[in-house]
Amino acid sequence: MTERLRDIVRRISRPPSNSTRLINYYWQRTRRNKLAIFGLTFIIFLVLLAVVGPFFTLDPTLVDFENKNLPPVGFTIEQSVYNTETDDFITTKVSGTWNHPLGTDSKGRDMLAMLISGARVSMLVGLIATGIAIILGTIIGVLSAYLGGWVDNVLMRLTDIMMTFPFFILLVLIVFIFGPSLVIIVLAIGLTGWTGTARLLRSEALSLRTREFITAAKAMGASDNRVIFRHLIPNVISLIIVIATLAIPGVILAEAALSFIGLGDPTVPSWGIILEAGQNSLRTAWWVAVEPGIMIFLTVLAFNFLGDGLRDAFDPKSNI
Amino acid sequence: MGKSWLRGYITKRLIYAVIIAWGILTVTFILVRVGPTSPADRYLANIAAGGHDVTQAVAAIEARYGVDKPILVQYADYMGNLFQGNWGWSFSTSMPVTELIKTHWIYSFQLILLSSLFAAFLGILIGIYSAVKQYTKADYTFTFFSFVGISIPNFWLGIMLILIFSVKLGLFKTYYDTTLPLFSIDNLKALVLPVITLGTGMLAGYVRYTRSAMLDNLRKAFVTTARAKGLPERTVIGKHVFRNALLPLITIIMFDLGSIVFGGAYLTEIIFGIPGLGQVSFNAIFANDYPVVIAVTLIGTFIVLLVNLITDITYTYLDPRIRYD
Numbered sequence: 286m287t288e289r290l291r292d293i294v295r296r297i298s299r300p301p302s303n304s305t306r307l308i309n310y311y312w313q314r315t316r317r318n319k320l321a322i323f324g325l326t327f328i329i330f331l332v333l334l335a336v337v338g339p340f341f342t343l344d345p346t347l348v349d350f351e352n353k354n355l356p357p358v359g360f361t362i363e364q365s366v367y368n369t370e371t372d373d374f375i376t377t378k379v380s381g382t383w384n385h386p387l388g389t390d391s392k393g394r395d396m397l398a399m400l401i402s403g404a405r406v407s408m409l410v411g412l413i414a415t416g417i418a419i420i421l422g423t424i425i426g427v428l429s430a431y432l433g434g435w436v437d438n439v440l441m442r443l444t445d446i447m448m449t450f451p452f453f454i455l456l457v458l459i460v461f462i463f464g465p466s467l468v469i470i471v472l473a474i475g476l477t478g479w480t481g482t483a484r485l486l487r488s489e490a491l492s493l494r495t496r497e498f499i500t501a502a503k504a505m506g507a508s509d510n511r512v513i514f515r516h517l518i519p520n521v522i523s524l525i526i527v528i529a530t531l532a533i534p535g536v537i538l539a540e541a542a543l544s545f546i547g548l549g550d551p552t553v554p555s556w557g558i559i560l561e562a563g564q565n566s567l568r569t570a571w572w573v574a575v576e577p578g579i580m581i582f583l584t585v586l587a588f589n590f591l592g593d594g595l596r597d598a599f600d601p602k603s604n605i
Numbered sequence: 606m607g608k609s610w611l612r613g614y615i616t617k618r619l620i621y622a623v624i625i626a627w628g629i630l631t632v633t634f635i636l637v638r639v640g641p642t643s644p645a646d647r648y649l650a651n652i653a654a655g656g657h658d659v660t661q662a663v664a665a666i667e668a669r670y671g672v673d674k675p676i677l678v679q680y681a682d683y684m685g686n687l688f689q690g691n692w693g694w695s696f697s698t699s700m701p702v703t704e705l706i707k708t709h710w711i712y713s714f715q716l717i718l719l720s721s722l723f724a725a726f727l728g729i730l731i732g733i734y735s736a737v738k739q740y741t742k743a744d745y746t747f748t749f750f751s752f753v754g755i756s757i758p759n760f761w762l763g764i765m766l767i768l769i770f771s772v773k774l775g776l777f778k779t780y781y782d783t784t785l786p787l788f789s790i791d792n793l794k795a796l797v798l799p800v801i802t803l804g805t806g807m808l809a810g811y812v813r814y815t816r817s818a819m820l821d822n823l824r825k826a827f828v829t830t831a832r833a834k835g836l837p838e839r840t841v842i843g844k845h846v847f848r849n850a851l852l853p854l855i856t857i858i859m860f861d862l863g864s865i866v867f868g869g870a871y872l873t874e875i876i877f878g879i880p881g882l883g884q885v886s887f888n889a890i891f892a893n894d895y896p897v898v899i900a901v902t903l904i905g906t907f908i909v910l911l912v913n914l915i916t917d918i919t920y921t922y923l924d925p926r927i928r929y930d
Contacts, residue, residue, distance in 0.1 A: 320752075446628035449913070451905040453868025454886075458633070458902045461890050462640035538758055542872055545760050546887055564764055564876075571768055578761030586756035593752075 311523075314598035321594020324587035331584060335404040342398035345554055349389070354570045355379060357388040357396070364569075390559070390573045391566050399554050400580055406555040407584065410471055410540045411533045417475025418536075419529050422482025427517055429483070430490035431509070441487070448480045456539060460548045467550040470543060474536050482528050489521050523599040530592035534585035541581050556581050615918060622914050629906050633899060634683050638676065687903075693896030697889060702900045705885060710904075711787065713881030717870050720800045724807035725858060731808075732815020736823060737842060747812060754809025759869045763802035763876040770798060780878040803873045806865060814857045818850035825849075852924055859916045863909035 315321050339345075356362050361380040387396035429440040459473040493499060494517075502516050543549055544557025551558070556577040563574030652662045667673045674682070686692070692702040735747045771779040777798055785792040822828065823846055831841045871883030878884070882901050889897035 320749075442624070442628070446625055446632060449625055449629060449863065449906055449910050450632075450902070451863040451867040451909055453864075453871060454902050454905045457871070457886065457890070458898060459636060461898055462636055464641065534756065541758060542760060542868070546872065546875055547891065560761060560764075567764065567768055567772055571772075574761075574764050574768070578758060578765065581758050581761065582756055585758070586752060589752055589756050 311595075311598050315594050318594035318597060320590040321598075324590030324592075324594065327583060327587040328591065331404055331587075332408060334401055335408045338401035339398075339405065342401050343385075343395040345394060345398035345402045348392045348394060352385065352389050353391055354566070355382065355385050355389040356570075357572050357576075358383060358386050360388075360572070387576055388570070388572045390562060391570060396559075396572065396576055399559055400556070400576060402554055403556040403559060403577060404580065404584075406467070406553050407537050407540065407581070410467070410474070410555070411537045414471045414474040414478065414536045414540075415529055415532045417472070418478035418532065419482055419525060421475070422479035422528075423486050423518070423521075423525060425479065426483040426486030427490045427513055427521075430487045430494060431513060431517065437487075440483070444480050444483050447477060448484075450477070452477065453539065453542065456543060457546070457548060460543055465543075465548045465550055467553055470540060470548075470550065474539055478532065478536065482525075482532075485524065485528065486521055489524060490517055493517055493520055527592060527596045527599060530588055530595055534588040534592075537581065537584055537588075611921060614921070618914055618917055622910055625910055626907065629903070629910070630684060630687065631680075633903060634680060637895070637899065638679070692900050695889070695894055695897045697892030697894040697897070702896045705897065706882065706900060706904065709880055709882055709885050712879050713870055713874065713883060715787065716796065716799055716803060716873065716879060716881060717866055719796060720804040720807060720870075721858075721866065723800055724804040724811055728808045728811025729815050729854070732812045733819055733842065733847060735812065735816045736819030739820065748816075751809040751812040754805050755813070757805065759802055759806050760872040760876055762805060763798070763873055766798045766802060767876070781880075783878075783880055799873050799877045799879060802876065803866070803869045806869060807861060810861060810865065811854075811858070814854055815850065818853050819846055822846045822849045852920070855916065855920075855923070859912050862912055863905070867905050867909075 315325075354364060356379065361378055363376050364379045385395050385397070387400065389395055390399070425440050425444070429437045455477055456473055459477070460470055463469045463473070499512060499516055502512050507515070540549070540555060541557035541560065544555050545561045545564075547561065549555055549558045549561070559577040560574055560581075563570070563572075563577065566573055649659065649663070652659050664673070690703060692706075694700075695702050695705050698705055731747055735744045738744050767777075767779050770776045778795065781795050781799065782791075785795060828841060828845055831845045832838075836845075870881065871886070873879070874881045874883035875887050882904065886898055886901035888894075889901075
């Protein structure tokens with residue numbers, strides 16, 4: 286991941302400014318990448334689904350044992366059903382119905398409703414945790430480069446220490462210690478995921494610091510605050526956008542993986558939690574494990590496509 | 606050329622590694638101390654059920670674990686114990702943590718080693734091919750699939766492989782058979798699905814890295830020179846371009862160890878029931894077995910630290926142009 290990001294730094298040198306013309310220019314370049322547009326479309330669709338979807342679906346927590354383990358529409362499976370009159374099991378064929386287009390789980394909950402409320406969780410976790418990580422990384426990276434000296438030394442050694450921890454195993458430790466709640470998970474990912482951003486922004490800010498326009502701003506008596514917020518940060522915005530887009534899928538995957546090993550918030554039906562339940566009913570209801578996995582996969586793929594497209598669009602040397 | 610600066614460099618790196626190790630231990634200590642759980646927690650239910658005085662019992666347990674001492678004394682004890690190889694006692698398995706790790710590490714090691722070999726070998730080959738045939742149909746196809754590979758959640762891929770190859774087709778067992786001898790064909794067969802599960806994400810990453818590292822070098826002047834000398838294309842690609850692309854590749858492969866490989870191995874072991882360190886840590890989480898969870902984190906971190914150190918030092922041998930002074 287970080288290596289990919291480091292690659293971005295090398296390539297991006299032109300900052301997008303507030304000018305609509307430049308934004309338009311980048312949009313034209315991004316548009317040429319079909320995969321990036323596919324990614325963007327899917328992300329917009331997913332956000333809409335997460336925002337308004339839950340108002341149209343059944344209650345995702347509604348348990349209905351009469352209709353448990355129903356396959357998705359178009360699929361028929363054989364199910365052993367206990368018959369109370371004859372006191373034995375009979376095998377019946379069960380087909381999916383339009384009442385539950387994506388089937389139901391072992392408690393009869395509607396899969397479509399669960400997946401849509403899961404989208405809400407994943408998007409929220411992805412955006413908030415990435416936001417925390419990026420803001421923290423930007424502050425640490427820019428401060429480190431701008432102030433230099435012992436501040437730089439201390440901050441960078443801290444970054445080295447955090448980077449040496451295997452990311453997922455550190456997350457497991459933190460969530461294990463502080464307990465599996467959504468707030469803890471988001472904070473854990475946000476507070477450990479900033480290292481790559483800090484390193485990148487430090488190196489980027491170091492090279493910008495010596496440029497003429499920064500010297501000019503200083504010569505005109507601009508305060509440190511003004512130099513950092515009006516001159517340094519706007520020049521690394523394109524880099525930050527790309528890092529954020531490429532970081533979100535990692536966060537979504539991490540949350541799903543934590544849920545999958547039982548360290549998810551049990552009160553919130555995230556995709557990872559549905560998937561974990563599905564693993565135990567692979568033989569009776571394969572779709573419970575398949576569907577949330579497809580959602581995670583497509584979401585991560587969409588963000589990766591978009592991030593890669595944006596990186597190429599911001600890169601003045603790429604001929605697209 | 607002289608390597609006299611190398612000794613100084615290695616010493617510097619070693620000191621640096623010790624500082625990082627100290628930082629890691631301190632961060633872990635703070636995490637555990639700041640956390641809301643106490644070692645007494647796991648006994649609370651039993652104590653209450655037995656009709657004993659809970660506060661008294663908690664105080665006794667905390668005294669036994671030294672949690673009631675001043676924080677600095679605790680910190681010194683913690684560091685001292687770790688250095689003496691006293692990593693604590695695993696409640697849930699009733700053995701010393703070091704013993705537990707000694708019996709289980711080999712399972713993680715074999716999984717990671719085989720997956721890395723599989724991913725690096727195939728990934729580098731495909732990456733080179735993709736770079737040499739840039740913008741052809743084959744290149745686009747490989748690029749697309751490498752996106753798919755890095756996006757697919759590896760725990761889900763594992764479940765899908767079990768669903769298709771074990772449940773539907775019955776080709777493999779759903780669970781890893783722990784009774785198999787380590788060095789046997791049956792054991793290799795049992796590792797096929799786990800290796801694909803862990804290796805796919807790594808493979809996709811290596812394809813992308815190799816491709817971009819190769820492309821960076823393909824356009825360099827020395828490549829044109831080599832071609833102009835009339836060298837066969839095979840030699841140009843293999844000896845001139847690939848050798849130069851290899852170095853950045855090694856950094857990435859080593860870096861992946863901490864971020865992708867360990868996390869992936871952790872999940873893969875749980876899905877397939879491989880009794881490696883990931884599985885050990887996973888079971889310990891549910892048993893609330895503190896020392897084990899911490900030990901696995903620390904071991905993973907120290908391996909990353911060690912590998913980084915070795916990579917940096919081997920670098921200087923692999924590429925004599927590198928000088929760190």
